[in-house]
Amino acid sequence: MSDSTISFQERMATAEFRVHHDAHIVVDGKVCADCSTRECVVACPASLFVPTSDGGIVFNYEQCFECGTCYIVCNREGAISWHYPEGGHGVVFRRT
Amino acid sequence: MSIVACLKWVSHPGEPHDERFSGMSPADQSALEFALRQAEQLGRDVTAITVGPSGADKVLRDALACGATHAIRIDAPTTAAGADVATAIASHIAGAEWVWCGDYSLDRGAGSVPAFIAAHLLAEQALGVIAAELHDGSVHATRRLDGGRRELLEVHAPAVVSVEGATARLRRAGLHSLRTANNASIDVVPATTPMHRAEFMVRPYRPRARELAAPPGDSPLDRLRVLTDAATSSAARGEKVTLAPADAAERIMRALRDWGYLTP
Amino acid sequence: MSQPDVDVVVVGGGPAGSCAAIVAARAGLSVVLLERGPFPGSKNMYGGVVYPRILDELIPNWWEEAPIQRWVTRRSTMMLTDTQALTVDFRSEAWGKPPYNGATAFRPDWDHWLAGYAEAAGAQLLTDTTVVGLIRDAKGAVVGVRTDRPDGDLTARVVIACDGVNSFLAKEAGLYEHADAKHFTLGVKETLSLPKEVIDERFAVRDRHGVDIEILGGTGKVNGGGFLYTGLDTLAVGVVLKLPKLAAQQQRPEQLVAGLKAHPAIAPLVQGAELKEYSAHLIPEAGLTMMPKMTTSGMLVAGDAAALCLAAGIWLEGVNFAMASGMYAGEAAVEAVHAGDVSENGLRGYQRRLSDTFVLKDHRKLRRAPELVLSDRVQHLYPGMIANVAERMFHVDNPHPKPGVRRILAQERKKAGVRRRDLLRDGWTGFRSFG
Incomplete structure (x- = not known):
């Protein structure tokens, strides 16, 4: 893994995530449906938001850095609801 | 001391020397949860016990916060051998009716401690179970066997049950019980039984090689089929026998010797 | 109560x-x-x-x-264009002794x-x-x-x-x-591992002494900045990105880190280093505002x-x-x-x-510094202009005689499309903030 050719999956595997069974990110697909700018897809450093071919957005919450970029960068009121995962869960940094 | 949860303070496999990443394994968390549920059902208390250095108090405090009523730490290094750990625990929980353990510890576990404890307490055992149902006076446990089979056990007190991780999700400690547990006293007792350093294998276990006669068959393909057992159904490969326990044990030993897993 | x-x-x-x-x-x-x-x-x-x-x-x-990890005894401020780098480098032995200054x-x-x-x-x-x-x-x-x-x-x-x-x-x-969103930047970083001796050699430090490099430019069209710090046997390399620009430019954060790492002034420093941890966090960038x-x-x-x-x-x-x-x-x-x-x-x-x-x-x-530093001119025009001035000052173009600095400055300002008024105003803002 000595250059930039590593896959995004490998990149994310370098961080530890203690995944909780409940999602702490919820995306309201109805609000996103007619969003063309899709800031979350570009800006999320963990690439948790993935556009689908039918114009929707699939979101993951498991490998979230809990930074808050997605809901701050989003232009649509109510599209992304976001809170911290339950105590003890989520990302655990080591050498940051 | 009728219900006991045996908990081990283990390090994170990725950070073996860092206490920030240490704690209770998922299997031990399940064991504690079963102990707490059973205690509620039977109206008893739960004693959490561990063998380890002072850092191990962390798992006991977690157990107290979740509802355990007593906590005992037998002071010993983390490197103690499984048999010695079991002896030490058994000497402190004489008279226990139900003992719950994780199936094996994350760091170097072979799952032997629960079995040794059962032997010391002359208790029934259900080890490495993947599901447990609590009944009045008994526990119905499910064990995983080879080939997708399951073994269903019914054990009665006194019994030792060791459970896999994720068999039960440990309840979340209440905020105020967490605060109390942080200041609760823990019985620290010296290890009065011997503690040897665990000697463990650092390479994967591999059965020794053995000589095999060439399989019957005229063509290489026939011989290959016999050798790989490819066409026979798995049911036909097995052998169903009904034997007294001692004879059954002898039969299993013989099979293991025949297959080369044990030295004759 | x-x-x-x-x-x-x-x-x-x-x-x-x-x-x-x-x-x-x-x-x-x-x-x-x-x-x-x-x-x-x-x-x-x-x-x-x-x-x-x-x-x-x-x-x-x-x-x-x-x-x-290390005491910072060497601070560099680097200005990057695609092919140029201008660095102001300072080191002080005093920062490597008690009571110290900064540390990684x-x-x-x-x-x-x-x-x-x-x-x-x-x-x-x-x-x-x-x-x-x-x-x-x-x-x-x-x-x-x-x-x-x-x-x-x-x-x-x-x-x-x-x-x-x-x-x-x-x-x-x-x-x-x-x-x-315009008040926040996203910090994205890679913690890379390299043997201590290699870091000591590449960054010209010894013992527990380390280097802090702040980078202007190097984040492409996304306004922001970069950094490179030395740990004991790790490097931290990353970028800080203005959120609205990041979204608008359709560039992924990890690609911008990769771009910085590939820059000719940075690549030799991080070559062969293995990714240990990738991480990200938001920064409240706008200060008093x-x-x-x-x-x-x-x-x-x-x-x-x-x-x-x-x-x-x-x-x-x-x-x-x-x-x-x-x-x-x-x-x-x-x-x-x-x-x-x-x-x-x-x-x-x-x-x-x-x-x-x-x-x-x-x-x-x-209070005006964050906005100035992340402004389009400081981000996209000045680094190139300043680097070109430096390049022409140090480029020996015999038999032509050396041109005067003032002339170079005027020419490069025009070439970069920077209006004199804006330059003076930004200079004044910078002087009032930093001076």
């Missing part, structure tokens, strides 16, 4: 929270320090340099025990270490506990917090919210206006939660502001509890301390 559970509850075990807890607990108050991660620091990430001078007051000789450190180490002092002072640290909201009395005064644990309400005379850049508590208390009201009845806000992060180009500081504001919040809480008045008025000692010290003085002085 019935007796509260504790005198002070501090939300968040980062540098602000731990310092607040240390001060309050040492003054004899009962203190609970709540941390949502499994240990303090486990949720925290930053560029990589801490300036702990303010700790002299709380932990004398802190440098003897602090879990640092990992936040999971640093914050965990600092929280240990809060516990030693008598504060009760409760980890794995997320605060989900405030408890308020009929008049709206904050009287405690609600956690996500069963039986999870905790009442207190004073709540000190050190809950980080997203501060849901400050927002719930109505202290922030609507969060605006975005700062919330920091006091309300029963509650104080400190650290990133109060946007106390200084992002002024050559100065990138946050942990020191967090530690100081936490400390002052702790002092104000002690004052208020002793006086029996935890109303907004009773807690006014906090704002006074912030105003009287570097915490707000630096921010006032540098």
